[in-house]
Amino acid sequence: MKMLKRWRTTVLSFIGTCRKRTAVRPSDNAIAVVLKQYQVKTFWQNKIGEVLSAYVLSSGRAPGNIMAEAYYEQGDAAIIWVIERWSNEAFYKMNSKSAAAKMVNGLAELGLAELVEIVFLEDLEGISREAPRDDDQPLTIMLLADLKAGTEDRFRSINQEMISAFRKESGLLVFTLSRMVHHKTRFVIYKKFRNLNAFQHHLKDPAVQPVLEFLQTAVKEPPFEKGYHHLIQLAPL
Secondary structure, eight states: HHHHHHHHHHHHHHHHOOOOSSSSOTTTOOOEEEEEEEEEGGGGHHHHHHHHHHHHHHHHHHEEEEEEEEEETTTTEEEEEEEESSSSSSHHHHHHTHHHHHHHHHHHHHHBBSOEEEEEEEEEEEEEEOOOOOOOEEEEEEEEEOHHHHHHHHHHHHHHHHHHHHTTTTTEEEEEEEEEOOOTOOOOOOOOESHHHHHHHHHHHHHGGGHHHHHHHHBBBSSSSGGEEEEEEEEOO
């Protein structure tokens, strides 16, 4: 419980600038990447999980949508994440008026322990392969890293160097490095693996070591492992 509490504090510090609003947004023509965190009251977990699943499925079919997924934290189902990518912010705003979005907003006032946390991200680097196969058991990892000022360019450079090695990993389905819009030291790394074996193989890849060593001293509040989130997919399934 103490570890989960520390993780939650880290997350709230990381994205606490935006509460149920998006004060800092990308340009109109940029891909809109939206990360939302829901802290759900125990009694409401099943209902809000169902409603968020319906929202993700609806969003995935909406015009301009590139990606819509929902996850809950491994070890703490009360924390739910929704990750969306849209061709631009206009499509996201249009979808925010949908019946599914209104259903989420209606239940949020009753079922959330905290206000919805929303941030916009900009993608910097990425790899995306085919969707998981039917026999896969995908595993998703997200890392939130708030770096010391002046280290962000080196962090991005190290990740660029890793990409060529990552392309050879057949078990790595998705890798993205994103940065919080207009907050140049705050980054999100998102990785999706085909299964646990693929994840374990990835950890042994020598290409991963430089970024792990860098993070040991580069984050504002070490250890950087506090920013790790092991995610269980809620939707789509």
